Amino acid sequence: MPVLLPKNAISAFPLSLGPRAKDHQPSALESSPPLEANAEAIHFLNNLQQEELQMLLFSETLAMVSDTGEPEGELTIEVQRGKYKDEFGIMSHCLLVHAFSQGFVDKMLCGISLLGYLSWDLHIMEQHTQEFIKLHILPMERKMSLVRQDDQLVMTRSVKEGEEVKTEVTFFPWSSTVGFVSEAANLLLLRVMAWRQLVPSNARFLALDTEGKLCYSTYQALGTQTIQVGHQEVDVFIVEQTVHSEEGIPGSCRFYLLSDGHLAKRIQVGSPRCCMITKMPVLRDKDEIEPAPVFEKKPLVWEEDMELYSRFLGRKEELRVSHNSYLRQHPEAQALISDFLLFLLLRRPADVVTFAAEYFGPFAKRNPPTPALRSSSRPSPFRSLDPERPTD
Template sequence: MSSKVHSAGKDYQPSGQERVPLPEANAEAIEFLNSLQPEELQTLFFSETLAMVSDTGEPRGELTIEVQRGKYRDELSIMTQCILVHAFSHGLLDKTICGNSLLGYLSGNLETMEQQSREFIKFLILPMEHKMSLLKQSDQLVMNRSIKEGEEVKTGVSFFPWHSITGFISEAANLVLLRVMALRRMVPQNARFLALDTEGKLCYSTYQALGFQTIQVGPQQSEVFILEHTVHASEGIPMSWQFYMLSDGHLAKRIQVGSPGCCIITKMPILRKEDETEPRPVFEKKPLVWEEDVELYSKFLERKEELRLSHTSYLRQHPEAQALVSDFLLFLLLRQPQDVVTFAAEYFGPFGANPSPSPPLRSSHRPSPFRSLDPGDSADSVAGGAD
């Protein structure tokens, strides 16, 4: 990793930083990230809002977290599906306006493709503003930082080889990872992830389960799963946060250890449940005796009468049809052929647009050409029957 800080127009290169080996995530952390499933993550797409309150319960602001499905265009202009995380807060710190915003694009296993964050405190004398961007470029993750204190601005850029940050959890990825752990009601044992400390240096990040607790929100009670997230800074004191998570991943309470105040929900959300595929209903086959069913039998009689009237009306409008059928039945009874079907075809053949040149009514003298020969018949006997 290389780093360069620009302050007041001068370059500063931290001494010995190139010689410091980068920390690595362990197998437990990597295995947990690889276990994430798209169906599981889809249940975590929702937004939530918490109130920021002081240690005495006075309102101090508001925190909103939103996770949803999104699209991301990479450096090659290729559009891919991603997890979009947007979080922002605004409030008062000792009567001073402060706030932060976060926008992150994550892959399906919570790799950070891009993240933009900003934090500000509007002190009257020396206002502060911190900005940081993370961007995946080719085979590395590029970090740009900007720190503004009053009129002084410090900027820096760092490069992390992509293979060296396997198991890295950014701020945006952390918000999704907490929901996953809440949904599973478990924390991977002895998992050691990677994160960035307040100085922008790569360090270890761990999660610990603190058990379950019942909380009261208005008239409702609900059980929460308590997690503690700790960022072990490469230098200095570790920073820890405690998260009280509802069963579907909603955040009920957030506490930064050692800081006054917290974030809490003021209204119990409608807990989301994982869609369960219900088995298809099985309908037993029962014999249908429709004659005994009054409604079906009534419909049968109505339909029967409807068809009778329709047929009678048609024959009344076309008397030639009845005459044609009567003539056919007369010839049929007079000739009494063995093959009635072929006899009918030959009888009605001359009525077609292209009548057959064969002699009429020959089916009464010989077997049907459409029938297969019986095993005992021969071609000669059939031919003799035609004479």
Template sequence: MSSHIYSTGVPRAKDPSPTSPEHKPLPKANAEAIDFLSSLRQEELQLLFFSENLAMVSDTGQPKGELSIKVEKGKYKEDFGVLSNCLFVHAYSRGFLDKMLCGNSVLGYLSWQLETMEQHSHEFIKFLILPMERKITLLKQDDQLAITRSVREGEDMKTGVTFFPMSSIKGFISEAANMVLLRVMAWRQMVPSNAHFLALDTDGKFCHSTYQALGFQTMQVGHQQTNVFIVEQTVHSEDSIPMSCQYYLLRDGHLAKRVQVGSPGCCIITKMPIVREEDEPEPRPVFEKKPLAWEEDLQLYSRFLDRKEELRLSHTSYLRHHPEAQALVSDFLLFLLLRQPEDVVTFAAEYFGPFAARRPATPALRSSYRPSPFRSLDPDLDDDSESN
């Protein structure tokens, strides 16, 4: 899997104070939306790394173009040269609308909670009289999001930059983040209930974005039928009518069909992809305990006899080279049988105590002094215990 590295190339604003052309307060994402984004985990998102291609067709089924979406792991280099792992999203579409060439591209870098670090989007329609082109750049700068928007209609060009505090746009879902979020919903087979995210409308203004599950449906893909999970996203612009788009998603997040509500045509896959199933951990093998009858195993019994003979020869050799050991043990056993003490352990400690290398010297006068064989070998400690 390839990895993309990108460094910011947009100059920072000279005035870092946030500004906004809107006089009314910004809409806010609710707790349900923020909690859903907080639940995302890197291990889950890594299952959604793949590329897909869809055909753009008219309402009569005529091919009009293509749509390509790719999500993979990338690296993002910030201003201070710090590299961080991120999600890299690249989507590209190109086709014809009423015989006019049009296209759209999105390139985005996202955190693992789908926070937009940087995104570049470009949209154009080659009208015969007034060609339209729109570019929007989102760039996170410290604790702000800078939005640069430029619109060209014919020869007329309008450009503006707006800054928003990151704390005021929590729950914002950019175009790149939306493509990943849809895959998450498909993988989980659920849509967060009553969640209101933030999005940008066609005028570049913040508004609410909601998602609704429309249930499951059987869909024909080539010569194969498959179940799809349908999610409808609606961008609730405050200055124009809401815009809705329906996504038909396979179990692993692949987009099978996309329909812009109110627009002719749709995007649809022409070939069934390899659907990835959830990896289930294999159960640990259970090995039944069986008694080891090593005496009946010729190899194990042969090793036992070899080891036994090896130890016997080693012990015999040691005693042959150290006859004093056998004499010492024999003397101790004879003394033990003669005395027959009740406490054999203490008797053995008193017997072998004089052989200790670190044993303190016995006092010359010790009429009532009988040291315990278990006393400390440190003379100072013995003296202290005696004085007590």
């Protein structure tokens, strides 16, 4: 007989990998008709804004308490920017979700950890969860990983009881995960609902049940309530999430959320234990995200700008003085240009560029010296490249 976790032993964290993983070889998805998220859920996920998600990146810590108010552990959730390297070695920016809870239940140490990489539209890139319980007779450890590989989502679940390890691998076609909300994405999705003070009506998402099977997940707004946090009363927005397992009993959690997405309290329906904050966090203001300013392109009439026109006149005078100074220092330049213009006007060639090249060509240092006695019929090197050019 396998050793099972005590009921509600790890109810302080919204993760559960089920009683045990089945011991069989890697299998394909069942041939039954695939479940699909409805249009309301897909629309809600597709309308998430990166600017909005950036306001929800923070860490928070809650205390795990029993029904008598006794502390039993701690829950920490942290969401931040991260980087993810895929199977091809390509690095990309992502959302990094890390959560960890640990405490004592019936004097037994237990805990759950989660590490998830999400795209900015909350699509899963990779996720790893691990839960353990230090039973006196036979310690137990469960692990589950979700990794996207090409066009499929690979799920690996394993259970370790003592030294015995049982593993199950399942492949989900990526097309069947549209509207899927992982445990990591769920933590962010709740913050979005609190930030908007809105739960999508009749939305039916996809999730994994305790047996690692795809099932439906729904959210319901239960209104607002005033609770006591320390010496302060605060209003919270209550959202209930229900995971509708196809084979087991639906499981529900109620989340009491502050206006900026902080989790004030969490209750697993049917569990005597809960998580709650002991100190009021500093709430983040809902600053309106102003659109980027649009600057119209206007034509530049620099002649009407006194500063630009003054710079133009100053630069013009500077160049005139510089050019005149150079010509005074090199009178041969002016004589050479005058001779060329006189020769040009006397010959009046149709191709002025070639005529200029032939005129100034002998002055080039790279050209061989012109022989004293040169045949008048010798072709010009500037004309040999284009035999179609007319000769002057």
